[in-house]
Amino acid sequence: MSAYQREVEIAQHAVTSAAVLCQNVRQGDDFAALAKSDNSPVTVADFGSQAIVCRAIRQAFPDDLIIAEENADALRSDDQAELRGRVVAEVQRVLPGADETQTLAWIDAGVSRDAAPRVWTLDPIDGTKGFLRGGQYAVALGLLINGQVEVAALACPALDDDGAIFWAVRGAGAFQHTPEGDKAIAVTPTANSAEAALCESVESGHSDHDQSAQIAKTLEIARPSVRMDSQAKYAAVARGDADIYLRLPTRAGYEEKIWDHAAGYLVITEAGGKVTDIEGKPLDFSLGSTLKNNRGVVATNGKLHDTVIAAIVAAS
Numbered sequence: 586m587s588a589y590q591r592e593v594e595i596a597q598h599a600v601t602s603a604a605v606l607c608q609n610v611r612q613g614d615d616f617a618a619l620a621k622s623d624n625s626p627v628t629v630a631d632f633g634s635q636a637i638v639c640r641a642i643r644q645a646f647p648d649d650l651i652i653a654e655e656n657a658d659a660l661r662s663d664d665q666a667e668l669r670g671r672v673v674a675e676v677q678r679v680l681p682g683a684d685e686t687q688t689l690a691w692i693d694a695g696v697s698r699d700a701a702p703r704v705w706t707l708d709p710i711d712g713t714k715g716f717l718r719g720g721q722y723a724v725a726l727g728l729l730i731n732g733q734v735e736v737a738a739l740a741c742p743a744l745d746d747d748g749a750i751f752w753a754v755r756g757a758g759a760f761q762h763t764p765e766g767d768k769a770i771a772v773t774p775t776a777n778s779a780e781a782a783l784c785e786s787v788e789s790g791h792s793d794h795d796q797s798a799q800i801a802k803t804l805e806i807a808r809p810s811v812r813m814d815s816q817a818k819y820a821a822v823a824r825g826d827a828d829i830y831l832r833l834p835t836r837a838g839y840e841e842k843i844w845d846h847a848a849g850y851l852v853i854t855e856a857g858g859k860v861t862d863i864e865g866k867p868l869d870f871s872l873g874s875t876l877k878n879n880r881g882v883v884a885t886n887g888k889l890h891d892t893v894i895a896a897i898v899a900a901s
Protein backbone atom coordinates (compact mmCIF):
# COMPACT_ATOMS: atom_id res chain seq x y z
CA MET A 586 0.00 0.00 0.00
CA SER A 587 1.43 3.37 -0.98
CA ALA A 588 1.97 6.10 1.59
CA TYR A 589 -1.10 8.08 2.57
CA GLN A 590 -3.48 5.98 0.43
CA ARG A 591 -6.34 6.39 2.91
CA GLU A 592 -5.69 10.14 3.28
CA VAL A 593 -5.76 10.54 -0.51
CA GLU A 594 -9.03 8.61 -0.82
CA ILE A 595 -10.72 10.59 1.96
CA ALA A 596 -9.37 13.92 0.68
CA GLN A 597 -10.39 13.28 -2.93
CA HIS A 598 -13.84 12.14 -1.94
CA ALA A 599 -14.30 15.10 0.42
CA VAL A 600 -13.35 17.80 -2.11
CA THR A 601 -15.47 16.08 -4.76
CA SER A 602 -18.58 16.12 -2.52
CA ALA A 603 -17.86 19.72 -1.55
CA ALA A 604 -17.57 20.62 -5.24
CA VAL A 605 -21.03 19.12 -5.82
CA LEU A 606 -22.43 21.32 -3.06
CA CYS A 607 -20.73 24.40 -4.54
CA GLN A 608 -22.08 23.70 -8.03
CA ASN A 609 -25.57 23.06 -6.59
CA VAL A 610 -25.44 26.49 -4.95
CA ARG A 611 -24.02 28.20 -8.03
CA GLN A 612 -26.74 26.70 -10.22
CA GLY A 613 -29.40 28.07 -7.86
CA ASP A 614 -30.82 31.53 -8.32
CA ASP A 615 -29.64 33.10 -5.08
CA PHE A 616 -26.22 32.64 -3.53
CA ALA A 617 -25.93 36.02 -1.86
CA ALA A 618 -22.82 36.65 0.15
CA LEU A 619 -22.13 38.01 3.59
CA ALA A 620 -19.22 40.42 4.07
CA LYS A 621 -16.62 39.34 6.62
CA SER A 622 -14.78 41.76 8.93
CA ASP A 623 -12.06 42.27 6.26
CA ASN A 624 -14.85 43.08 3.78
CA SER A 625 -14.25 39.89 1.77
CA PRO A 626 -17.29 37.80 0.80
CA VAL A 627 -18.37 34.43 2.20
CA THR A 628 -21.33 32.51 0.77
CA VAL A 629 -23.67 29.63 1.62
CA ALA A 630 -21.31 27.47 -0.44
CA ASP A 631 -18.14 28.43 1.49
CA PHE A 632 -19.82 27.38 4.75
CA GLY A 633 -21.40 24.27 3.24
CA SER A 634 -18.17 23.14 1.59
CA GLN A 635 -16.27 23.55 4.86
CA ALA A 636 -18.90 21.47 6.70
CA ILE A 637 -18.64 18.63 4.16
CA VAL A 638 -14.84 18.45 4.12
CA CYS A 639 -14.33 18.87 7.88
CA ARG A 640 -16.91 16.15 8.57
CA ALA A 641 -15.08 13.74 6.29
CA ILE A 642 -11.74 14.41 8.01
CA ARG A 643 -13.26 14.23 11.51
CA GLN A 644 -14.86 10.86 10.72
CA ALA A 645 -11.78 9.30 9.19
CA PHE A 646 -9.09 10.88 11.36
CA PRO A 647 -10.68 12.04 14.64
CA ASP A 648 -7.38 13.15 16.17
CA ASP A 649 -6.29 15.37 13.28
CA LEU A 650 -6.50 19.16 13.54
CA ILE A 651 -7.88 21.35 10.75
CA ILE A 652 -6.88 24.92 9.84
CA ALA A 653 -9.73 26.08 7.58
CA GLU A 654 -10.66 29.56 6.38
CA GLU A 655 -14.21 29.92 7.73
CA ASN A 656 -15.96 29.53 11.10
CA ALA A 657 -19.61 29.35 12.12
CA ASP A 658 -19.72 32.44 14.36
CA ALA A 659 -21.76 34.55 11.95
CA LEU A 660 -24.16 31.65 11.28
CA ARG A 661 -24.91 31.19 14.99
CA SER A 662 -26.24 34.72 15.41
CA ASP A 663 -30.01 35.23 15.70
CA ASP A 664 -30.20 37.58 12.73
CA GLN A 665 -28.61 35.00 10.39
CA ALA A 666 -31.29 32.33 10.84
CA GLU A 667 -32.16 32.39 7.16
CA LEU A 668 -28.56 32.01 5.97
CA ARG A 669 -28.02 29.26 8.57
CA GLY A 670 -31.07 27.42 7.28
CA ARG A 671 -29.82 27.62 3.70
CA VAL A 672 -26.40 26.28 4.64
CA VAL A 673 -27.99 23.33 6.48
CA ALA A 674 -30.31 22.67 3.52
CA GLU A 675 -27.37 22.59 1.07
CA VAL A 676 -25.40 20.26 3.34
CA GLN A 677 -28.48 17.97 3.56
CA ARG A 678 -28.66 17.75 -0.24
CA VAL A 679 -25.22 16.12 -0.16
CA LEU A 680 -25.52 14.41 3.23
CA PRO A 681 -29.17 13.50 3.87
CA GLY A 682 -29.90 13.44 7.60
CA ALA A 683 -27.37 16.09 8.61
CA ASP A 684 -28.83 18.51 11.15
CA GLU A 685 -28.10 22.11 12.14
CA THR A 686 -26.10 21.32 15.26
CA GLN A 687 -23.87 18.90 13.35
CA THR A 688 -23.42 21.28 10.43
CA LEU A 689 -22.24 24.15 12.66
CA ALA A 690 -19.95 21.83 14.62
CA TRP A 691 -18.39 20.49 11.40
CA ILE A 692 -17.69 24.05 10.20
CA ASP A 693 -16.09 24.86 13.55
CA ALA A 694 -13.89 21.77 13.37
CA GLY A 695 -11.72 23.94 11.12
CA VAL A 696 -10.88 26.69 13.60
CA SER A 697 -7.35 25.54 14.53
CA ARG A 698 -4.72 28.19 13.81
CA ASP A 699 -1.53 26.80 15.32
CA ALA A 700 1.07 24.50 13.79
CA ALA A 701 0.79 20.85 14.82
CA PRO A 702 2.63 17.65 13.89
CA ARG A 703 -0.34 16.55 11.81
CA VAL A 704 -2.81 19.16 10.58
CA TRP A 705 -5.03 19.60 7.52
CA THR A 706 -5.55 22.96 5.86
CA LEU A 707 -8.71 23.74 3.93
CA ASP A 708 -9.94 26.53 1.71
CA PRO A 709 -13.60 25.54 1.26
CA ILE A 710 -13.90 27.95 -1.66
CA ASP A 711 -10.75 29.59 -2.88
CA GLY A 712 -11.60 32.45 -5.19
CA THR A 713 -14.96 33.31 -3.61
CA LYS A 714 -15.02 36.41 -5.80
CA GLY A 715 -14.54 34.14 -8.83
CA PHE A 716 -17.32 31.89 -7.58
CA LEU A 717 -19.63 34.91 -7.34
CA ARG A 718 -18.77 36.30 -10.76
CA GLY A 719 -19.00 32.99 -12.61
CA GLY A 720 -15.23 32.51 -12.92
CA GLN A 721 -12.85 29.89 -11.59
CA TYR A 722 -12.82 28.69 -8.00
CA ALA A 723 -11.37 25.74 -6.09
CA VAL A 724 -11.89 23.53 -3.06
CA ALA A 725 -8.35 23.13 -1.74
CA LEU A 726 -7.23 20.63 0.90
CA GLY A 727 -3.73 19.81 2.08
CA LEU A 728 -2.27 17.61 4.82
CA LEU A 729 0.77 18.98 6.65
CA ILE A 730 3.03 16.60 8.55
CA ASN A 731 5.64 18.42 10.65
CA GLY A 732 5.12 21.52 8.51
CA GLN A 733 5.58 19.75 5.14
CA VAL A 734 2.71 19.40 2.67
CA GLU A 735 2.43 15.63 2.15
CA VAL A 736 -1.00 15.22 0.52
CA ALA A 737 -3.11 17.56 -1.61
CA ALA A 738 -6.55 17.40 -3.18
CA LEU A 739 -7.72 20.27 -5.36
CA ALA A 740 -11.16 20.41 -6.97
CA CYS A 741 -11.67 23.03 -9.69
CA PRO A 742 -15.40 22.66 -10.43
CA ALA A 743 -15.45 25.31 -13.19
CA LEU A 744 -12.38 24.07 -15.08
CA ASP A 745 -12.98 22.20 -18.38
CA ASP A 746 -16.56 21.11 -19.13
CA ASP A 747 -17.31 19.09 -16.02
CA GLY A 748 -14.75 20.37 -13.54
CA ALA A 749 -11.39 18.86 -12.70
CA ILE A 750 -9.96 17.13 -9.62
CA PHE A 751 -6.22 17.07 -8.95
CA TRP A 752 -4.28 15.29 -6.22
CA ALA A 753 -0.68 14.78 -5.21
CA VAL A 754 1.43 12.97 -2.63
CA ARG A 755 4.92 14.21 -1.83
CA GLY A 756 7.43 12.05 -3.65
CA ALA A 757 4.77 10.14 -5.59
CA GLY A 758 3.62 12.58 -8.31
CA ALA A 759 0.65 14.74 -9.23
CA PHE A 760 -2.46 13.44 -10.97
CA GLN A 761 -5.70 14.55 -12.54
CA HIS A 762 -8.70 12.34 -11.87
CA THR A 763 -10.49 11.29 -15.07
CA PRO A 764 -13.31 8.84 -15.83
CA GLU A 765 -10.63 6.51 -17.26
CA GLY A 766 -8.55 6.70 -14.08
CA ASP A 767 -5.86 8.95 -12.64
CA LYS A 768 -3.49 10.51 -15.16
CA ALA A 769 -0.07 11.86 -14.17
CA ILE A 770 0.27 15.54 -14.99
CA ALA A 771 3.43 17.47 -15.81
CA VAL A 772 4.57 21.06 -16.27
CA THR A 773 5.70 22.42 -19.66
CA PRO A 774 9.31 22.02 -20.87
CA THR A 775 9.46 25.74 -21.83
CA ALA A 776 12.95 27.12 -21.20
CA ASN A 777 12.69 30.36 -23.16
CA SER A 778 10.75 32.98 -21.21
CA ALA A 779 9.68 34.73 -24.42
CA GLU A 780 7.49 31.69 -25.18
CA ALA A 781 5.99 31.50 -21.70
CA ALA A 782 2.37 31.92 -20.66
CA LEU A 783 1.91 33.80 -17.39
CA CYS A 784 -1.12 33.68 -15.12
CA GLU A 785 -2.09 35.88 -12.20
CA SER A 786 -5.03 36.85 -9.98
CA VAL A 787 -8.08 38.61 -11.35
CA GLU A 788 -8.15 41.06 -8.43
CA SER A 789 -5.34 43.63 -8.50
CA GLY A 790 -5.74 43.79 -4.71
CA HIS A 791 -4.40 40.20 -4.47
CA SER A 792 -1.38 40.61 -6.74
CA ASP A 793 0.30 43.69 -8.22
CA HIS A 794 -0.68 43.78 -11.90
CA ASP A 795 1.52 46.76 -12.78
CA GLN A 796 4.60 45.04 -11.47
CA SER A 797 3.76 41.78 -13.23
CA ALA A 798 3.41 43.69 -16.51
CA GLN A 799 6.87 45.13 -15.96
CA ILE A 800 8.30 41.67 -15.22
CA ALA A 801 6.59 40.22 -18.30
CA LYS A 802 8.30 42.91 -20.34
CA THR A 803 11.72 42.10 -18.84
CA LEU A 804 11.12 38.43 -19.66
CA GLU A 805 10.01 39.39 -23.19
CA ILE A 806 6.78 37.47 -22.69
CA ALA A 807 4.74 38.06 -25.82
CA ARG A 808 1.35 36.67 -24.74
CA PRO A 809 -1.00 38.69 -22.54
CA SER A 810 -1.20 37.32 -19.00
CA VAL A 811 -4.16 35.09 -18.20
CA ARG A 812 -6.14 36.38 -15.23
CA MET A 813 -7.79 33.56 -13.37
CA ASP A 814 -9.32 33.27 -9.91
CA SER A 815 -8.25 30.76 -7.29
CA GLN A 816 -5.78 27.88 -7.07
CA ALA A 817 -6.94 26.86 -10.55
CA LYS A 818 -3.83 28.91 -11.46
CA TYR A 819 -1.66 26.30 -9.75
CA ALA A 820 -3.51 23.54 -11.63
CA ALA A 821 -2.96 25.41 -14.91
CA VAL A 822 0.82 25.51 -14.39
CA ALA A 823 0.92 21.93 -13.06
CA ARG A 824 -0.74 20.45 -16.14
CA GLY A 825 1.09 22.65 -18.63
CA ASP A 826 -1.64 25.16 -19.59
CA ALA A 827 0.65 27.95 -18.35
CA ASP A 828 4.33 28.26 -17.41
CA ILE A 829 4.39 30.90 -14.67
CA TYR A 830 2.08 32.00 -11.83
CA LEU A 831 2.99 35.30 -10.17
CA ARG A 832 1.49 36.55 -6.91
CA LEU A 833 3.23 39.81 -6.12
CA PRO A 834 2.61 41.50 -2.75
CA THR A 835 0.57 44.68 -3.04
CA ARG A 836 0.99 46.11 0.44
CA ALA A 837 3.52 45.48 3.17
CA GLY A 838 2.22 43.29 5.91
CA TYR A 839 -0.22 40.95 4.14
CA GLU A 840 0.58 37.43 5.24
CA GLU A 841 -0.46 34.80 2.71
CA LYS A 842 -2.72 32.13 4.22
CA ILE A 843 -1.57 28.51 4.07
CA TRP A 844 -4.98 27.35 2.75
CA ASP A 845 -4.50 29.59 -0.31
CA HIS A 846 -1.32 27.73 -1.31
CA ALA A 847 -0.74 24.34 0.34
CA ALA A 848 -2.67 22.15 -2.12
CA GLY A 849 -1.56 24.06 -5.23
CA TYR A 850 2.04 24.09 -4.04
CA LEU A 851 2.21 20.29 -3.80
CA VAL A 852 0.37 19.71 -7.09
CA ILE A 853 2.87 21.92 -8.98
CA THR A 854 5.93 20.60 -7.14
CA GLU A 855 4.95 16.99 -7.85
CA ALA A 856 4.22 17.84 -11.48
CA GLY A 857 7.88 18.87 -11.83
CA GLY A 858 7.54 22.60 -11.19
CA LYS A 859 8.89 24.90 -8.52
CA VAL A 860 7.19 27.20 -5.99
CA THR A 861 8.96 29.81 -3.84
CA ASP A 862 8.31 33.31 -2.57
CA ILE A 863 9.36 36.38 -4.61
CA GLU A 864 12.92 36.19 -3.26
CA GLY A 865 13.28 32.54 -4.25
CA LYS A 866 12.90 31.29 -0.65
CA PRO A 867 11.01 28.01 -0.09
CA LEU A 868 7.48 28.47 1.29
CA ASP A 869 7.45 27.71 5.02
CA PHE A 870 4.22 25.92 5.94
CA SER A 871 5.38 25.13 9.49
CA LEU A 872 4.34 28.37 11.20
CA GLY A 873 0.57 28.01 11.70
CA SER A 874 -2.09 29.59 9.51
CA THR A 875 0.08 32.01 7.51
CA LEU A 876 3.27 32.03 5.46
CA LYS A 877 4.68 34.72 7.72
CA ASN A 878 8.29 34.12 6.67
CA ASN A 879 7.52 34.59 2.97
CA ARG A 880 6.43 37.44 0.71
CA GLY A 881 4.30 36.69 -2.33
CA VAL A 882 4.45 33.50 -4.36
CA VAL A 883 6.17 32.53 -7.61
CA ALA A 884 5.30 29.23 -9.25
CA THR A 885 6.89 28.05 -12.48
CA ASN A 886 7.63 24.98 -14.54
CA GLY A 887 11.02 24.87 -12.78
CA LYS A 888 13.14 25.58 -15.86
CA LEU A 889 12.09 29.25 -15.83
CA HIS A 890 12.30 29.76 -12.09
CA ASP A 891 15.70 31.41 -11.68
CA THR A 892 15.07 33.70 -14.65
CA VAL A 893 11.70 34.80 -13.22
CA ILE A 894 13.14 35.45 -9.74
CA ALA A 895 15.96 37.49 -11.31
CA ALA A 896 13.40 39.57 -13.23
CA ILE A 897 11.45 40.23 -10.02
CA VAL A 898 14.59 41.28 -8.18
CA ALA A 899 15.46 43.58 -11.07
CA ALA A 900 11.97 45.13 -11.04
CA SER A 901 11.89 45.85 -7.31
Ligand SMILES: Nc1ncnc2c1ncn2[C@@H]1O[C@H](COP(=O)(O)OS(=O)(=O)O)[C@@H](OP(=O)(O)O)[C@H]1O
Nearest residue numbers: 710711712713714786787788790791813814815839
Ligand atom coordinates in the same frame (compact mmCIF):
# COMPACT_ATOMS: atom_id res chain seq x y z
N1 LIG B 1 -4.26 41.63 0.00
C1 LIG B 1 -4.23 40.36 -0.38
N2 LIG B 1 -3.13 39.86 -0.98
C2 LIG B 1 -3.08 38.60 -1.40
N3 LIG B 1 -4.12 37.72 -1.26
C3 LIG B 1 -5.24 38.17 -0.66
C4 LIG B 1 -5.37 39.49 -0.21
N4 LIG B 1 -6.61 39.63 0.32
C5 LIG B 1 -7.22 38.44 0.19
N5 LIG B 1 -6.40 37.55 -0.37
C6 LIG B 1 -6.61 36.14 -0.66
O1 LIG B 1 -6.73 35.97 -2.08
C7 LIG B 1 -7.48 34.79 -2.28
C8 LIG B 1 -7.99 34.72 -3.68
O2 LIG B 1 -6.86 34.75 -4.50
P1 LIG B 1 -7.00 34.66 -6.03
O3 LIG B 1 -5.66 34.47 -6.63
O4 LIG B 1 -8.05 33.67 -6.36
O5 LIG B 1 -7.52 36.11 -6.38
S1 LIG B 1 -8.41 36.46 -7.61
O6 LIG B 1 -9.77 36.07 -7.29
O7 LIG B 1 -7.91 35.74 -8.79
O8 LIG B 1 -8.26 37.88 -7.80
C9 LIG B 1 -8.56 34.90 -1.26
O9 LIG B 1 -9.00 33.60 -1.00
P2 LIG B 1 -10.59 33.33 -0.79
O10 LIG B 1 -11.03 34.23 0.33
O11 LIG B 1 -10.57 31.89 -0.40
O12 LIG B 1 -11.25 33.61 -2.10
C10 LIG B 1 -7.85 35.56 -0.06
O13 LIG B 1 -7.44 34.63 0.92
Ligand SMILES: [Mg+2]
Nearest residue numbers: 708711712845
Ligand atom coordinates in the same frame (compact mmCIF):
# COMPACT_ATOMS: atom_id res chain seq x y z
MG1 LIG C 1 -8.52 31.39 -0.65
Ligand SMILES: [Mg+2]
Nearest residue numbers: 654708710711
Ligand atom coordinates in the same frame (compact mmCIF):
# COMPACT_ATOMS: atom_id res chain seq x y z
MG1 LIG D 1 -11.88 30.79 0.61
Ligand SMILES: [Mg+2]
Nearest residue numbers: 625626654713
Ligand atom coordinates in the same frame (compact mmCIF):
# COMPACT_ATOMS: atom_id res chain seq x y z
MG1 LIG E 1 -12.23 34.23 1.65
